[in-house]
Amino acid sequence: MILVTGATGSIGTPLVRALLSRGAPVKAMVRDQEKGRALGCATVVGDFDDPASLVPAMEGVDRLFLNAGGAQPADGAQPMIRQQKAAIDAARAAGVSRVVKVSVWHARRGGRLAEGAHWEIEEYLKASGPAWTMLQPSGFMQNFLTGAGAFTVGGRLVDAYGGAPVSYVDCDDIAACAAALLTGPHGLGETYVLTGPQALTYAEIAREISAVLGRTVGQVQLPPDELAAALREKGVPARFADDVAELSRQVATGSLAATTTAVRDLTGRSPRTFGEFLAANAEALRSSLFSTVS
Ligand SMILES: NC(=O)c1ccc[n+]([C@@H]2O[C@H](COP(=O)([O-])OP(=O)(O)OC[C@H]3O[C@@H](n4cnc5c(N)ncnc54)[C@H](OP(=O)(O)O)[C@@H]3O)[C@@H](O)[C@H]2O)c1
Known part of the structure; x- marks a missing residue:
């Protein structure tokens, strides 16, 4: 079973569509069940800010797509770090074998805004156990x-x-790359810059x-x-x-x-x-x- 987080977002929505069209078993984690209904797949209610909700969300999950929009921080602290670390902890505890994470191009220690936050989450994920793949997109x-x-x-x-x-x-292309990675054996321990x-x-x-x-x-x-x-x-x-x-x-x-060739390499078609x-x-x-x- 593949769990798609951020399923109602710009990447998650086309990813659910792509996974369903491949016949892959997919479950979407949503905060609002009503909103999730439009996705046309099984849903589970979960919120990164409520770690207890992540436990049932990860049940029976083998592969995790980890993504969510970053809220605008008032004080410079990035809630995304705490939120995604909680999801990684829940995935490890549930025995998830593989995580495909949306990061950002130039994620690095000390980077501003999402660049520093994603670097910290990437490092946490790399040390956490499940096999990982990082997607580092250019601007959407x-x-x-x-x-x-x-x-x-x-x-x-x-x-x-x-x-x-x-x-x-295009986020549809990011979703297509994620679908290929979540349903195939390749990309373990790889970081792809998507343009x-x-x-x-x-x-x-x-x-x-x-x-x-x-x-x-x-x-x-x-x-x-x-x-x-x-x-x-x-x-x-x-x-x-x-x-x-x-x-x-x-x-x-x-x-x-x-520009990179990663989208073509992963999907077999031009971005x-x-x-x-x-x-x-x-x-x-x-x-x-x-x-x-x-
Ligand atoms: N924008 C860019 O140019 C760009 C470039 C490179 C990388 N990125 C990265 O891409 C990622 C996605 O960014 P985006 O802004 O486009 O967002 P998005 O993919 O549209 O994601 C928003 C999704 O996250 C969900 N979500 C938000 N808070 C949540 C929470 N506490 N618990 C569970 N789900 C939650 C939302 O659910 P609801 O429907 O319930 O709100 C929605 O499904 C970010 O990490 C960003 O740093 C962005």
């Missing part, structure tokens, strides 16, 4: 639907990366979004410090805003610009282009709410 194309990490000023997309490109990856097929600048992204929406969506360069100041003014905790600025400075050096992603999500894009910073 879905950020342009959810607004996570995609900001606007006066309706224009904010480029805090100084024109540097990012090799955004899309090309790296795009904000100017190119704005052009592609404009073409799909049939109206011009502009973009504006905002230096990282100014983005941080705008976020603070919106009530975002200062430390979080500063970390966003620091990450933006790193991306501006081209840290997310490379989706940004244009293909937009075409498949045109309706959602029309109603997407970017985080407006001024």
Whole structure:
């Protein structure tokens, strides 16, 4: 039995679909049973913040997909560390043999925001017993639907990366990689950096979004410090805003610009282009709410 956590999220939902289409035995861990019903598979109620709920969730589970959205920390502490360590403990106690974990590209000791948090969880998982595989994605194309990490000023997309490109990856492709790993023997002890097929600048992204929406969506360069100041003014905790600025400075050096062959290697097909992603999500894009910073 495969347990999918974060099952109602951007990766978990297509992963459940992919596993069902392969005929794999799958159970989704959800916080809200009603929300989980739409997944069309067995569900179990579980919450990373309630370790006792993870015990029944892991019952009969052989393989675990470990993922969840990171809540915005008020004080810089990442709840994800405590939450995912609890899930790893429960998996080990239940005799889970394999864990496929969603991490982040450049996860490293001392990294800002998710980069440092995922590094700590990766290290914990590596020392915990079950076989592991780490998925380290580049930025998600879905950020342009959810607004996570995609900001606007006066309706224009904010480029805090100084024109540097990012090799955004579609969460459907991350899910396809996870499905291949969870149903096959390969990838034990491996870390895969997952990217899309090309790296795009904000100017190119704005052009592609404009073409799909049939109206011009502009973009504006905002230096990282100014983005941080705008976020603070919106009530975002200062430390979080500063970390966003620091990450933006790193991306501006081209840290997310490379592309890898991992999606093709794991799934046997090319990753989706940004244009293909937009075409498949045109309706959602029309109603997407970017985080407006001024
Ligand atoms: N966004 C990016 O560009 C990017 C890039 C690289 C890596 N990542 C990493 O990818 C991961 C997923 O990020 P995402 O924001 O896209 O999230 P997501 O996959 O959409 O995940 C949200 C899911 O987590 C579940 N969840 C949240 N809190 C939970 C809790 N306490 N217990 C159980 N389930 C919980 C949510 O359930 P409900 O439906 O109940 O809310 C939902 O199913 C994060 O670890 C992030 O660091 C993100």
